[in-house]
Amino acid sequence: MKPANTYTEHLVSLSRSKLLRAISDRGCPQGRTIRIGETQLLNFASNDYLGLAANAVVIDAASRAMLEFGLGAGASRLLSGGCTLHGELERRVAAFKGSAAALVFNSGYTANVSAIPALATNKGAIFSDELNHASIVDGCRLSGAERFVYRHGSLSHLAELLQASHKTLKLVVTESVFSMDGDIVDIRGIHKLCKTHNALLYIDDAHATGVLAGGRGSPAHFNIQPDENVIQMGTFSKALGSMGGFVAASETIIEYLVNRARGLMYSTALPAPIIAASLAAINHIETNPEVVVTLHANIGNCKRLLLLRGIHVPDAPTAIVPIYVETVAEAMRISEHLLTRGIYAPAIRPPTVKQPRIRISLSTLHSDEDIERLSASLSEAIGCQ
Numbered sequence: 346m347k348p349a350n351t352y353t354e355h356l357v358s359l360s361r362s363k364l365l366r367a368i369s370d371r372g373c374p375q376g377r378t379i380r381i382g383e384t385q386l387l388n389f390a391s392n393d394y395l396g397l398a399a400n401a402v403v404i405d406a407a408s409r410a411m412l413e414f415g416l417g418a419g420a421s422r423l424l425s426g427g428c429t430l431h432g433e434l435e436r437r438v439a440a441f442k443g444s445a446a447a448l449v450f451n452s453g454y455t456a457n458v459s460a461i462p463a464l465a466t467n468k469g470a471i472f473s474d475e476l477n478h479a480s481i482v483d484g485c486r487l488s489g490a491e492r493f494v495y496r497h498g499s500l501s502h503l504a505e506l507l508q509a510s511h512k513t514l515k516l517v518v519t520e521s522v523f524s525m526d527g528d529i530v531d532i533r534g535i536h537k538l539c540k541t542h543n544a545l546l547y548i549d550d551a552h553a554t555g556v557l558a559g560g561r562g563s564p565a566h567f568n569i570q571p572d573e574n575v576i577q578m579g580t581f582s583k584a585l586g587s588m589g590g591f592v593a594a595s596e597t598i599i600e601y602l603v604n605r606a607r608g609l610m611y612s613t614a615l616p617a618p619i620i621a622a623s624l625a626a627i628n629h630i631e632t633n634p635e636v637v638v639t640l641h642a643n644i645g646n647c648k649r650l651l652l653l654r655g656i657h658v659p660d661a662p663t664a665i666v667p668i669y670v671e672t673v674a675e676a677m678r679i680s681e682h683l684l685t686r687g688i689y690a691p692a693i694r695p696p697t698v699k700q701p702r703i704r705i706s707l708s709t710l711h712s713d714e715d716i717e718r719l720s721a722s723l724s725e726a727i728g729c730q
């Protein structure tokens with residue numbers, strides 16, 4: 346059989362099970378509404394939770410940086426590909442996250458697949474939540490470390506596994522706000538367990554940064570002062586509206602990552618305009634705290650309206666609202682119905698998640714009318730009152 350046939354067969358099989366994915370590119374900036382093809386849609390699919398991806402102040406900062414530093418970075422940070430803005434952003438992130446130091450990566454994905462293997466080494470043991478993001482799973486696989494998967498958010502299972510391990514280097518890895526369920530795990534409890542078992546705690550704060558605790562993320566939300574054993578990973582690509590990932594940790598860990606994180610060492614640095622945009626986004630949140638307050642008002646409003654219509658939603662104060670359904674076909678049907686009502690909220694299917702769902706993501710930019718329209722269209726699609 347020709348190699349190409351293997352792929353064709355695979356695509357046909359995906360299509361039959363309604364699992365075929367296709368790219369839908371926008372013809373406009375990311376925002377409250379987006380245009381796909383000729384259609385203008387109300388956007389409930391973006392992780393741009395604070396509406397900063399097309400914010401005028403952020404764009405202005407990026408434009409000015411482009412004029413000063415140019416576009417392409419030309420080399421890895423270790424070969425002067427970075428500019429002074431990179432260091433400035435790292436100091437800013439460290440202060441924002443309450444850590445001693447920070448390091449910027451080209452994406453959140455790169456941060457996880459670079460930092461986790463470097464930290465765990467092939468001699469350590471990693472303890473990973475069963476619902477962790479694909480980038481964490483890939484980072485764990487790349488590490489060569491012994492790997493243990495614990496039940497989602499289960500402190501008792503995690504404690505059991507930590508207790509049974511005789512490794513001296515233990516790394517517990519978890520998201521704080523889970524990207525597909527929008528729930529928040531008990532970071533305080535996990536932190537306590539890590540202390541008891543002398544383990545490092547690696548928190549993926551991708552969906553907590555810009556959202557929890559005025560934007561500072563999960564340690565601040567749980568009132569935890571990050572010590573030398575707490576590593577916070579996050580992204581600039583979601584609530585901060587830009588691009589890139591970061592790790593905030595002790596100075597020793599950051600210096601170690603500069604020397605061992607392959608995604609930093611062997612990849613060209615992010616362009617200066619992107620770095621300037623991330624800096625401007627953090628400034629914006631700190632000087633305009635009401636953007637986060639508005640997001641939470643929208644989250645509360647959306648959940649209240651959905652519950653009133655008999656649609657069950659988890660009650661965590663996060664911008665991700667999953668509507669679980671039984672089958673892929675049902676998820677696709679609801680998403681297609683929403684499209685007919687001018688609403689973009691795609692179905693999330695295996696292998697991204699086991700249980701199909703509609704994943705609604707909320708933004709500061711949504712109005713009360715937008716949220717009312719979403720809840721009415723959803724209840725119409727699901728067949729609630």
Ligand SMILES: Cc1ncc(COP(=O)(O)O)c(C=O)c1O
Pocket residue numbers: 452453454455457478480520524549551552580581582589590
């Ligand atoms: C929990 C989590 N971690 C990491 C990433 C990767 O971040 P980025 O999109 O910046 O590569 C994502 C993005 O989907 C995510 O949801």
